[in-house]
Amino acid sequence: MADITFAPDSTQQFVEIEEIKDGVVILKSGGVRSVVMVSGINFELKSEEEQDMITGAYQNFLNSLDFSIQIIVHSRKLNIDRYLAKMQDIFTKEPNELLKNQLSEYISFIRGFVKENEIMTKQFFVVVPYEGAAFSDVKKGFSGFSKLFSQKKKSAQQEAQESIDQKKNQIRQRVDQIIGGIERIGLRAVPLQDDELLELFYNLYNPETVEKKLPNTTAEDKPKA
DSSP, rough: OOOOOOOSSSSSGGGSEEEEEETTTTTTTTTTEEEEEEEOGGGGSSOOHHHHHHHHHHHEEEEEHOOEEOOOOOOOOOHHHHHHHHHHHHHHHHHOHHHHHHHHHHHHHHHHHHSSSSOOEEEEEEEEEOOOOOHHHHHHHHHHHHHTTOOOOOHHHHHHHHHHHHHHHHHHHHHHHHHHHHHHOOOOOOEHHHHHHHHHHHHHHHHHHHOOOOOOTTTTTTOOO
């Protein structure tokens, strides 16, 4: 997939994101972030014993981390325009008059229900950060040893790329740890890839537009390495 960058001559210049590549958000500050989407759970429907097990597993998960994370709950009104448009298309093509009448009543009911009752959808995310030391600082720490070797000096671009690559490797290890801990709680966890990250940020920064669809974290979903 081609690199994804943000156009400089737009409102995106005010966002702290420099680039999204290989499932990693690269910030203008040099830090990197990964976003893991997590399935929800109806805690109230669990038995007391199950609730205690979930709470204990969650506590163990947090205690196992030696780095900070950010847990985000994204709530917004559910947009069913596409669903209604699909039902309208089925209604138009339906030859059976009885079924057509039932579809018409169903569409009217759904429209009226949503108008009177806001239906909210929630999505859960874990933001995994990694800052790391600047490549130049690491190099300074080994300056004494570097004199022992005759190597061609690398360009600043090469050094910066190596630094980003190192950060990507580090954050992927953290993501694997996060996914393992979340799955021990009994939840599904999926790291977002480039297109999904773009959709997430688009939805966050454009709340009035039609929301784009993110992947489901159902049982058949497999976390991506």
